[in-house]
Amino acid sequence: MWLNTLVLALRSIRRNLMRSFLTTLGIVIGVSAVITMVTLGNGATLAIQSQIAGLGTNLLQVRPGQRLGPGGGGGAAAFKVSDAQAIAAQIGGVQAVAPEARTGATVVANGRNWTSSIIGSTNDWLLTGNWSVAQGRDFSDDEIRAGSAVCLIGETVRRELLGDRPALGESLRVRQMSCEVVGVLGSKGQGAFGNDQDDVVLMPLNTLQRRVTGNTRVNTLLVSMADGSDPARVTASLTQLLRELRKLAPTDENNFNVLDTKQLGETLSGTTRVLTTLLGAVAAVSLLVGGIGIMNIMLVSVTERTREIGLRLAIGALEREVLLQFLIEAVVLAALGGLVGIALATAASIGLSAVMNVPYVFNPGVNLLSFVFSAGIGVVFGYFPARRAARLDPIEALRHE
Numbered sequence: 001m002w003l004n005t006l007v008l009a010l011r012s013i014r015r016n017l018m019r020s021f022l023t024t025l026g027i028v029i030g031v032s033a034v035i036t037m038v039t040l041g042n043g044a045t046l047a048i049q050s051q052i053a054g055l056g057t058n059l060l061q062v063r064p065g066q067r068l069g070p071g072g073g074g075g076a077a078a079f080k081v082s083d084a085q086a087i088a089a090q091i092g093g094v095q096a097v098a099p100e101a102r103t104g105a106t107v108v109a110n111g112r113n114w115t116s117s118i119i120g121s122t123n124d125w126l127l128t129g130n131w132s133v134a135q136g137r138d139f140s141d142d143e144i145r146a147g148s149a150v151c152l153i154g155e156t157v158r159r160e161l162l163g164d165r166p167a168l169g170e171s172l173r174v175r176q177m178s179c180e181v182v183g184v185l186g187s188k189g190q191g192a193f194g195n196d197q198d199d200v201v202l203m204p205l206n207t208l209q210r211r212v213t214g215n216t217r218v219n220t221l222l223v224s225m226a227d228g229s230d231p232a233r234v235t236a237s238l239t240q241l242l243r244e245l246r247k248l249a250p251t252d253e254n255n256f257n258v259l260d261t262k263q264l265g266e267t268l269s270g271t272t273r274v275l276t277t278l279l280g281a282v283a284a285v286s287l288l289v290g291g292i293g294i295m296n297i298m299l300v301s302v303t304e305r306t307r308e309i310g311l312r313l314a315i316g317a318l319e320r321e322v323l324l325q326f327l328i329e330a331v332v333l334a335a336l337g338g339l340v341g342i343a344l345a346t347a348a349s350i351g352l353s354a355v356m357n358v359p360y361v362f363n364p365g366v367n368l369l370s371f372v373f374s375a376g377i378g379v380v381f382g383y384f385p386a387r388r389a390a391r392l393d394p395i396e397a398l399r400h401e
Helices: 002-015 017-055 081-090 124-128 141-146 155-162 205-213 231-245 261-304 306-314 319-356 364-390 394-399
Strands: 059-064 094-109 112-121 133-136 150-153 171-174 177-185 200-204 220-225 256-260
Touching (some): 017 261, 017 319, 059 261, 081 094, 081 220, 081 231, 112 124, 112 155, 112 205, 124 220, 141 205, 150 155, 155 177, 171 200, 177 200, 177 205, 200 205, 231 256, 261 364, 319 364
Parallel strands (some): 150 177
Antiparallel strands (some): 059 256, 094 171, 094 220, 133 177, 150 200, 171 177
């Protein structure tokens, strides 16, 4: 019986192909919109998590001022190298501490020039930021102490200034200083805030302070916590130590701020997930619109086939068989729309992921749920027309013109 009913439903759908296509179009659009929104949202969340992780593992960024952003410094005193040394020596659960000073400057090499970020720090900067050295080496202890004219460059700087030439041993001019390239940093790509992380020149902190900026300011302290350490405890200890080092009274507010990149990543990911859920819910409304379209067409189909229904009932068909026929027809229409919507969403998600530069994350749960929901729409909105068909009076139906 089930097979015969399915064949009758498919035959009816094939008889009105254009009408069937237009009926399922609402389901197709709804399913594809939901899946595409959720897939792109998951990809954006993964991209944010990856970019935040690229800033460093269990990383705390300490900056002068009470808040982040332009003007956040508020004239607060900069840090000192001794602050980083005190943190490394006195706070447990800390893996590495890197004092960082940075500025922007035009770098010249090989007859080309390029404006880049110039960073002064120690080898711990590589550890706190999860950097690798793709070519060459890091700084020696003697180079760091003496402030030698050496540097490591990011992949973007290497590409823009040196092209295909070997980078090691080349000389770069940063403002009035010339430095030797002793290493090339491994590529990290775009950062969490849209910046190019590979557009950087790293040199010893003493070199930057003496030969480029002409001051001893340390803009940021990068504190990498050891695996398994308690971020809240480390942050509290760090805050207390810096208050002592900066001679703040108990009633004084902190003139520095501590940013936990892991917490930042969780916040941004949570925001993205909320937006993804909201967009998915809005897109799901079109599924209800598609369901109404199915109910409308099924009611029209019942009216058109009144004599056929009456004839089936007159020769012995049961009401439940007629009900099942029209119900299966509605479910088949909705399920076909769901399958086409999944295929369309997959193609759209792959294409848009490439355009938006976010990873494509296939979520079988969302695809399966969307298909089941579309079939459920067929059951819900197809039941009333099917029940109306099953309750027709055979005599009145046969008289219908």
